[in-house]
Amino acid sequence: MxxxxxxxxxxxxxxxxxxxxxxxxxxxxxxxxxxxxxxxxxxxxxxxxxxxxxxxxxxxxxxxxxxxxxxxxxxxxxxxxxxxxxxxxxxxxxxxxxxxxxxxxxxxxxxxxxxxITYKKELEQERNAHLAQLTKINEEYKQLTYTSAHDLRSPVNNLLSVFELLDTSKISDPETLELIGVLKVTSEGLKDTLNEYVSVLDKKNDQIAKIENVDLNESLQEVLLSINSLIQNSSTTIVIDFSSFEAVHFNKAYLKSIFLNLITNAIKYGKTHESPIVTIRSYQSTTTKQLIISDNGIGFDMDKVKGKVFGLHQRFNKKSDSHGIGLYLVYNHITSLGGKITLESKLNEGATFTITFPTE
Missing domain, CATH: 3.30.450.20 (PAS domain)
Structure with missing residues (x-):
């Protein structure tokens, strides 16, 4: 060598x-x-x-x-x-x-x-954890904004219905008439803005919600108060029976949103020449707690809607104010917490929604 x-x-x-x-x-x-x-x-x-x-x-x-x-x-x-x-x-x-x-x-x-490359991998894992946390927070804010924008539309519609009931011919003061006009225009603008927000904020979010013991009647009465004018203007009858159970382990905001959407839908899709009747009752078996909400409205053709009824932006009639969001929100409020919802309906024979709460 x-x-x-x-x-x-x-x-x-x-x-x-x-x-x-x-x-x-x-x-x-x-x-x-x-x-x-x-x-x-x-x-x-x-x-x-x-x-x-x-x-x-x-x-x-x-x-x-x-x-x-x-x-x-x-x-x-x-x-x-x-x-x-x-x-x-x-x-x-x-x-x-x-x-x-x-x-x-x-x-x-x-x-x-x-x-x-251990250090590089640890940095990647830390970055991914931060991204996951930021994504979760972002989705929670999206869901909050989304739900708020949608649920605020009913009180705004309630406010607009008050203007429809006002007989301005009996008001002689020009300044008062002008103020009423400004309030009406402002309310209509707010309604349009909320509708625009809802059309954009349409992404589902699986948020972790606060679970607590919620009084059914208390939550329902808060909702009924917020849409009192709508109920009065439509001559809607609300029948309540919580004798089976009066409280449930659930998220209060979600429950109020469920009441709000199902009741306003029942009024919106009532029959033309028949006053809406909405029945809300609790039912408890040996293993489950259920909330059953029925109406006498136009109902659904179940052969046509099938599994689409709770989908986002699914519309089953030609009403101009139908956005296909209410039932989507109801479904996600319930399923995100481990519950389930079913629908029984026939065309022109009303609809019955059965909500099964998760086991406590």
Missing amino acids: TQQNIDTFSDFENFFDTSPDLLCVAGYDGFFKRINPAVSRLLGYTEEELKSKPINDFVFSEDKNSTETARNELKKKVPLFNFENRYLTKEGNIVWLLWTSLPMENHQLVYAIAKN
Whole structure:
């Protein structure tokens, strides 16, 4: 061997031993044949310990199969680039490695180099956790805005119905008439703005809602008060029977929204020459609590609506103020907390919604 060859070999040995990257030679039999000190320093095992067991013994359990598959590809003379897997150190810590491996079929060996990317992976996991948290918060604000915008439309409609009941011919004061006109125009503008918001804020959000013991009658009365003019103007009769149970473990805001949407829908889709009648009652079996809300309105053709009735922007009539959002909100309020809702209806024979609350 010439002096130049000796120097070259010595330089290679120095490079191999001092490289901060993990350098190794592995056999087709799945054992390390040679490793540099960086491998031992990272994994915490001596060179002898690392050579004494199959390589897969040091691989993290969830990555064993993918590592074995990659090793089999190398045996088919397929080089391996940018392969990531996890190893367990002697102390039980997980480290991430990024591998480049080249097969040498004539010697039944694999030459491989790996970089420790654990820090990078930890940063990615931290970033993803922050993104998930921000996404959750963003979705919660979207849902809050979405629900508020939709539910505020009924009180605004209630306000507009008051203006319709006013007989301005009996008011002689010009300033009062002007103020009434301003209030009416402002209310109509607010209604249009809310409708625009609702049309934009249509993305479902699975929010974690506060669960508490909610009084059914108390929540219902708050809703009825907010739409009192609408009920009076439409000559709607509300029949209430909470004798089976009077309270439920649920989210109060969700329950009020359910009452609001189902009652206003029953009034909106009442029969032309028949005053709306809405019956609201509780029912309790040995295993479940249910809220049953029925009306005598125009009903649904169940053969046509089928599974679409609770979908977003699903409209089943030609009313101009139908937005296909109310039942969507009701469905999501209930199912997001583990409950369910069903509909029984026939065309021109009213509708019955049965809400089954989640088990307490």
